[in-house]
Amino acid sequence: MSTIGSLALNSIHQGDCVALLKQIPDNSVDLIFADPPYNLQLNGELTRPNQTKVDAVDDEWDKFASMEIYDAFTTDWLKECHRVLKNTGSIWVIGTYHNIFRVGASLQDLGFWMLNDVVWIKTNPMPNFKGTRFNNAHETMLWAAKSEKSKYTFHYHSMKTMNDDLQMRSDWFIPICQGEERLKVNGQKAHSTQKPEELLYRVILSSSNVGDIVLDPFSGSGTTAAVAKKLGRNFIAFEREPFYIDVANNRLKEIIPIKDSLLEYKVEVKKPKVPFINLIDKEFIKVGDFLFSKDEKHTAQVQADSSIESNGFAGSIHKVSAHVLGKESNNGWTFWYVKQQGKLISIDDLREAFANQYLR
Amino acid sequence: MSTIGSLALNSIHQGDCVALLKQIPDNSVDLIFADPPYNLQLNGELTRPNQTKVDAVDDEWDKFASMEIYDAFTTDWLKECHRVLKNTGSIWVIGTYHNIFRVGASLQDLGFWMLNDVVWIKTNPMPNFKGTRFNNAHETMLWAAKSEKSKYTFHYHSMKTMNDDLQMRSDWFIPICQGEERLKVNGQKAHSTQKPEELLYRVILSSSNVGDIVLDPFSGSGTTAAVAKKLGRNFIAFEREPFYIDVANNRLKEIIPIKDSLLEYKVEVKKPKVPFINLIDKEFIKVGDFLFSKDEKHTAQVQADSSIESNGFAGSIHKVSAHVLGKESNNGWTFWYVKQQGKLISIDDLREAFANQYLR
DNA sequence: CCCTGTACTGAATCAGTAT
């Protein structure tokens, strides 16, 4: 069995998440999903129009004496999360208007770099029984990288495919967790706030790789661990309540991982790196050839050292394209074209042709 | 012309919003809509796949030296907003993940009471050109009352009607502002972040009344003022840039207010009050009659003083219904039924029959 | 077996007015 620091992987550990996080080495976790207490601050009872009582979230774990205490709690666990997260990793935190602004501000203050706020739009939320507000029909998930400059994992093309070949948007339409998926113990819901697996499916698939380590500091009913196992990731989860750990472990026993071969990111285009010089080597482009911008307003000539030169300015295909555009940087592959039989051909297409011929 | 403090109503005032807010008396504004700078922190230029430049928000008014300075700015104007807001009023603030957590936390810290976070889901957002994140397809609006205990205006039934007779939810599907609605000057968009009128239409209609005072501290292209005028509200707006004030004033000239008679909240239920004794007076129910709960498990007999008595417990229709249910309080009108020709008739229906006959 | 009607449920900061 593999471990991380002194803690076993693919296991739910009992205890306070901050204390347990401290046992994890710096920069060792690929993905964090956190579903912390929301600090709902519900007052009295709520009855439906038919006089029945609403089974509210009144668990002790959601009670905080003040917003200051909630803020301190939030900063504590997020700080440790920042420390253990790899530079290539990212974190997701879910919440509602009760707590999400505290979480968001804390993330930013700790140096995390916000990537998206994704709204989980509930197709079947509980109504507002008293007619006092808009039906609170969504929750918010924050997705953030470790820092502004860090390179995070994101399977753009897979998400696009999942969304009918349109870019996956920041609004996700998913039903609340009910029916067969909802865990029950003696006919009662095992956990008051079990999240739908569909949510975690998208989170884990979009922002981690097979074999990665996924951490959940507030494991609860174990949805993160269950979906991580299903998707061939390693998980490490923390939970204070032994009852929830039992529930989650029973759940995990039933999970059958999806076969590795089915988990490959088949639609992710992994363009092999092709240095420009390779195209010259194989005479896709010859030294002395001219490159053109698409509108043919800019030209450059290919030099022997694979640099190109335009009106006395020389450099890489990228540098020169940026220079003629007056920009800091630019992608030369998509900027430059060669002329063959009077037609402009993108050098990016030549790169692909080269890769098909020599790199398969 | 009417004024508020020393400032003219239905006018856009040039200047810093905090300085101008200070000229407004305490508790004098019914509704605030604020579209503050988002502090986007965009670095460098963004180009589309075809190398054209994306016309990004790069206005000076969106630049802040640090998050601390942005926070201080946010607290400054929100504090004044809290002071000038009536106890019956509410505030809306729109933003994105760049700034909305700072705004939300500040609102909470200043004593505002969060009512909803409403997501404006863009039916036609700008794509994420680089394929590096989820398409940021929404913005977030926070709606808050002045304090936890304050009574705010909310036209529940109107919003329900507007939403095909289902409760209006916290997710609003509205296109971004483009086409005819988008203000242009010399072919260029007049303001980089003009909001769609549909958004303000819902905001103003849901949470203010005809004749109310609507304040916008960051007027910009004047959408709030325009919709307020259209909907028969008074507005007071602040803006630093004279250019935007010109644009907005030209826009306002064209706005024709909707006729008052069309602005009434016709679907808001104003049931005339009918005391139970009235039904006895007019013999819809007779002294000595029996009342039944719907399941007929509970019965009570009507007394001469309009109290009812059930198994030795006497009181109002409400008190007795609460007593037999073992609850603190209950609505007796919807709990009790009378039997006529063997069929149960709700006393709430009898009340309506009485009102139709005697109170028109 | 299917169809129908009833009961139940879900992260909810859930009342307003008069005295």
Place this chain on the structure above:
DNA sequence: GATACTGATTCAGTACAGG
């Protein structure tokens, strides 16, 4: 400001019983 009294209010989906 506190207390007492009146009275307003639900959507989508699952589970199950009865026919």
